Amino acid sequence: MTAKQNPFFDEAWMPKYDAMTPELCSAALEEALPRAERAFRLVEKQLDISWRGLVLAPMEAVRAPFEVWGTLSHLTSVVNSEAWRAVEERWQPAIIALSQKVSQSKAIYEGMLALLAAGEGLEPWQRHVVERSVQGMRHAGVGLTGAAKARFNRAQTELARLSMRFSNNVLDAEKSTVVEVAPEAAAGIKPDLLQGKGPWKLGIDFATYDSVMRYAEDAGVRERFWRARVTRASAGKGNNAPLIEKILRLRQQVAELLGLPDYAHLSTGAKMAGTPEAVGALLAPMAEVGRPAAKAEDAALAKFARAHGHKGKLQPWDKAFWVERLSQERFGFDEEALRDYFPMERVLEGLFALVTKLFGVSFERAKGALHAWHKEVRFYRVVDAKGALVAGFYFDPYARPGTKNGGAWMNELRTRDFETRRQLPIAVVCCNQKPPRGKAPATMSFYEVVTLFHEMGHALQEMLTTVDSPTCSGINNVEWDAVEIASQFLEQFPYDLTVLRSLSAHVGTGAALPKALAEQIVAKRTFRAGSALVRQLLFAQTDLALHAKTYPGRHKNANAVKEAFAKRLLPAPMHADDRFLNAFTHIFAGGYAAGYYSYKWSETLSADLYGAYLAQPPARRKAFGRRYRDTILALGGSAPAADIFRALMGRDPDPTAILKQEGLL
16 A cells, blocks of 8 residues: 555545554554654754744644544544554654654744744734744743753653553553442343343443442442442552652653743643632632532432431432432432433434524535444534535444543544645544444433533534634634633533423424423522532642642642542542542543643633523524624634633623522522
8 A cells, every 4th residue: 555545644525534544554654754854854944934934834844643643543532442552652752752843943933933023924813823832832842951851851751651551541441340230239220221131240431330320229239330430540550540640740840841830830821811820719719609509418418318218328329329319309300211302313403403593504414435433423514504515523422431432522633724725624523322222212311412512512613613724723722721612602502491392302202301391401400509519629629739839748649639629628528439530531641631620711601601692682692693603613713712702792701600500699
């Protein structure tokens, strides 16, 4: 196979994932990396102090290997195997080395400074990109020399290796762990989990775990599932605890080499927040409201459990069970039974109809050979009102424990680029829903419905961008703590009665949700809102503390820091055996290090935006949707997120919007 025939180099709009193999990926990187290094050196040698010479030319020089690497990263998240991992481990150091050469190029850096100092020749959006690039290069160590630079680069390479190990350990733990349930202990567990004759060996993927914890009547069964889930990656060669400490030490080293107090300052400095103190100013009032609310909620839950026969203190493996029972008594419905009202196909129809109404684009499912990475994957053409193609959209709905990462996410597979090539964007949304069984259709829990809307919000920002430069189209160049605004805005809509009912069609009768039931689902939105808030604050504040200069301080390890914040924030201390940090991939193997607060930061802005949408007279909401599309979705990273927010709202965000939405103010 020639280089041009290698699917990793295929520039066709839709990639041929089904032709991609680990061997071809390795061959592509082996060819592309040295070619990119030569091209980049030539750019430096023939430096042109202009937008094209300092931004586009370097990007074009190294585009090929980074695009191959991006495809590899996607495939390891959806069809993980030892062969794909081996390629990733082999080539990761070379990719990091190339990235460091680019981001630490003093010629490019000094050229950018000169371009900014000239004060002319740049459009406002170009200046914003260059300013952010200069900051990024500083944070990447462009100002370091000699031994300091060598230490910095070694630390970054090791951090990438450790993060990959961390993620793989979590994936392996979830793949290898099963909990056996005997027939006499299976009362309450939903039938779809108990196929065939018992005893049953059930996995601990979230969908299975969540269902067991809410419905299994046997507390012993719930305890075994709880312990299996919260101790993932906590033993043997796959124990992530030592990796956490190494990662934190290396991140502190990186920050100090850059002349910053700690990694928290390094992370927040490139975000909307700007400083850890600004984050604290947002979170502190939330804690003041959230903790007493959570305490009252737990007291009410304990009282309810005692009244219904529970003996003794509620343990962590008891809470979900009794929360579900309290919820059913208060709101009159069973979360799991709601699945029958949400067949996936109907949910998708309703979601697409809403997007069409709000933003004027439609989804057309493609037929025939998709060349996707799995047979379950589907592809949609996204078209405007005139039928013109706007973007592409892959949807990978079902869980595949052991080969597909848990949770849900959006990824950019093709960037909108009409500056260096004619390319429309393609986004993918990956979920982990239960696959259909037999002839029964795939159904969704209401939580999964909200999650799908969340990820579609991300995808819309990627697909509906109108920025032509790949430097800032879609989510590129968007501050990390603003990147959740679009996702959290869209996830509000399933709580709208009209939208909610449009997503439903009972699998047996085809009937929509009864209005009274829909009203109860909406009413439940603020149920135990205080408990949900303090849990998120625990994640966010633990994350910041772990990346502060004071760590480890008086706390011996990361788990001790987590426990200290749990005592401060939660109504009761966490169980001593809880090791959720060992599977906290967001901050140890993802992009949220010292940035988990981004969810609450973005949620504050998105709640404000949705409140403004609801405040519009019904006849004007469509117009608001178009303005939202033309700002938040269209402008991507071409301007600071705060400026784009003001362009839509005409003011700064209301910091109390989220607490009002959650019924806590």
